[in-house]
Amino acid sequence: MSNENGYVEPGKSFERDTNYIEDRILADPARGSGTAQGWPVEADRYRLVVARACPWANRATIVRRLLGLESAFSMGICGPTHDQRSWTFDLDPGGRDPVLGYERLQEAFFARDPEYPRGITVPAMVDLPTKAVVTNDFAQMTLDFSTEWTAFHRDGAPDLYPEHLRDEMDDVMKRVYTEINNGVYRCGFAGEQDAYAQAYDRLFTALDWVSERLETRRYLMGDTITEADVRLFTTLARFDAVYHGHFKCNRTKLTEMPVLWGYARDLFQTPGFGDTTDFPQIKRHYYVVHADINPTQVVPVGPDTSVWLTPHHREELGGSPFGDGTPPGPVAAGEEVPESEGAGGSTSY
Incomplete structure (x- = not known):
């Protein structure tokens, strides 16, 4: 096993941990199924946390911009480096995200689960009322930006998932x-x-x-x-x-x-x-x-x-x-x- 902090185990092949929080933000939250809870699409309810360095987070910043979703949810940007614990908001004044008040993205994961056991990853959608992470499932997240947030797409936005x-x-x-x-x-x-x-x-x-x-x-x-x-x-x-x-x-x-x-x-x-x-x-x-x-x-x-x-x-x-x-x-x-x-x-x- 290996992880994106750079640990390589001798004699092993790389296997990515793909066990993400699978909750989804949906136009109809009742469509949540199984262990994946549905959250409502709602303007100004969420904050997308990214790092420009990360290719998975870069996807989310591109799709958000192409669709014009800047007016629907804000974006926090972590710095390019992190330690074993978490991405940090070291680019912001005082080293804290100005909306969440957090120094580390880890705090949003712990707000959801104080014993959250997995990696702290970007991109992550954070619920502002609770300051807890909703999902870090990067692959589904951007598809949902295209299909669930249509009420907030800009005029002339492309159909990224025809x-x-x-x-x-x-x-x-x-x-x-x-x-x-x-x-x-x-x-x-x-x-x-x-x-x-x-x-x-x-x-x-x-x-x-x-x-x-x-x-x-x-x-x-x-x-x-x-x-x-x-x-x-x-x-x-x-x-x-x-x-x-x-x-x-x-x-x-x-x-x-x-x-x-x-x-x-x-x-x-x-x-x-x-x-x-x-x-x-x-x-x-x-x-x-x-x-x-x-x-x-x-x-x-x-x-x-x-x-x-x-x-x-x-x-x-x-x-x-x-x-x-x-x-x-x-x-x-x-x-x-x-x-x-x-x-x-x-x-x-």
């Missing part, structure tokens, strides 16, 4: 998750050579598969952006900065895979993607937190991120990111990625 594509999308997203999103971790946290070699082969087989799929279509599901693209993007955005070297995913860099590199730049230059991507925080998280992989905790200066702004020519395939809709407006005040930390910004530490 009903007529869901069966195919679910298959695509499952493979993207198991082989690519999680595949890079399987490489990075492999505890022995054979496990690493097998993980490496699986990862690049899948990257070749999505590359072939994207040769003739602008986006994974066709002519417009869907959640499948969001899920692939957050791994591609971290590939050269972290996964290629730190996680030994080094057959080729993203910049050496022409189709995927063009696709990734196309998304990055689309509102909602690049403007939620913070390269220094991404690098600081992985190289500092994973101390067993990088004992010195030295953070690389490179790579040059200005290349993310170069022409991609993907528009030649046709299609439009938002279809008949419109791009989101400016990033909400206080949620901007500092100019020095986006593409082309300073890389100094």
Whole structure:
């Protein structure tokens, strides 16, 4: 077993703990089933807690922005590093989230269960009246943003989970998750050579598969952006900065895979993607937190991120990111990625 704090058990393959709090925020909370409680969709009731460094949380920030849900629920941002206990709000004045009043996200989990036994993960939706976490099930969370929060979507918001594509999308997203999103971790946290070699082969087989799929279509599901693209993007955005070297995913860099590199730049230059991507925080998280992989905790200066702004020519395939809709407006005040930390910004530490 391994975890995202960077512990690697010698002789073992990486297995992700996927036992999340499965409660859901639903337009009709009576639809909650089994052990998963339904909570009501309600404006100003919840706070989304994320960390810009985390690819799973980055999904939630992108989807929230694409759908225009900033007016429905607020967002708290943890710093890029954490210890074994929890993500912390060290970016905020006084080191406390200004809405929740917490120093650590762990406090929201303990407000729900004082003996909460599992990892403290982002993204997490927190109930403001009780200051307790509602769910940290990142995969279901963003689908619910698309399907349950429709009353609060902005005018012109894209349909990120089109009903007529869901069966195919679910298959695509499952493979993207198991082989690519999680595949890079399987490489990075492999505890022995054979496990690493097998993980490496699986990862690049899948990257070749999505590359072939994207040769003739602008986006994974066709002519417009869907959640499948969001899920692939957050791994591609971290590939050269972290996964290629730190996680030994080094057959080729993203910049050496022409189709995927063009696709990734196309998304990055689309509102909602690049403007939620913070390269220094991404690098600081992985190289500092994973101390067993990088004992010195030295953070690389490179790579040059200005290349993310170069022409991609993907528009030649046709299609439009938002279809008949419109791009989101400016990033909400206080949620901007500092100019020095986006593409082309300073890389100094």
